[in-house]
Amino acid sequence: MATEKAQEDINGNMVTINKREEGCFMCGKNSPLERHHIFGAANRKFSEQDGLVVYLCRSCHNEPPDGVHFNKEKMELLHKWGQDTWELRKMIEDHVTRDEARKAFMKRYGRNYL
Numbered sequence: 001m002a003t004e005k006a007q008e009d010i011n012g013n014m015v016t017i018n019k020r021e022e023g024c025f026m027c028g029k030n031s032p033l034e035r036h037h038i039f040g041a042a043n044r045k046f047s048e049q050d051g052l053v054v055y056l057c058r059s060c061h062n063e064p065p066d067g068v069h070f071n072k073e074k075m076e077l078l079h080k081w082g083q084d085t086w087e088l089r090k091m092i093e094d095h096v097t098r099d100e101a102r103k104a105f106m107k108r109y110g111r112n113y114l
């Protein structure tokens with residue numbers, strides 16, 4: 001039997017990394033949460049399809065100084081984390097090596113964040 005596919009949502013996208021009810025991905029707070037695509041701009045659609053989306057509270061998302069859209073280090077951390085997650089999932093689902101997963105990531109997202 002083929003390996004089980006990771007869970008998909010009703011639109012055929014991979015399910016997001018954290019669930020809304022689990023609170024902010026960065027700080028755990030339950031205050032109103034916003035959806036953030038780990039990879040934006042041209043890669044936003046891939047981020048959506050691959051489930052590389054997290055729920056963040058307002059201050060971790062889009063407010064200075066700590067919001068990811070204002071804080072380079074936090075943005076970088078999420079990029080690294082997103083790539084690592086993507087590659088690990090690829091290795092398990094497609095039975096490929098880390099190197100092969102890395103190449104596949106770079107082909108899809110156009111760069112290496114790790």
Ligand SMILES: [Zn+2]
Nearest residue numbers: 024027057060
């Ligand atoms: Zn937060």
Ligand SMILES: [Zn+2]
Nearest residue numbers: 035036037061
């Ligand atoms: Zn965002």
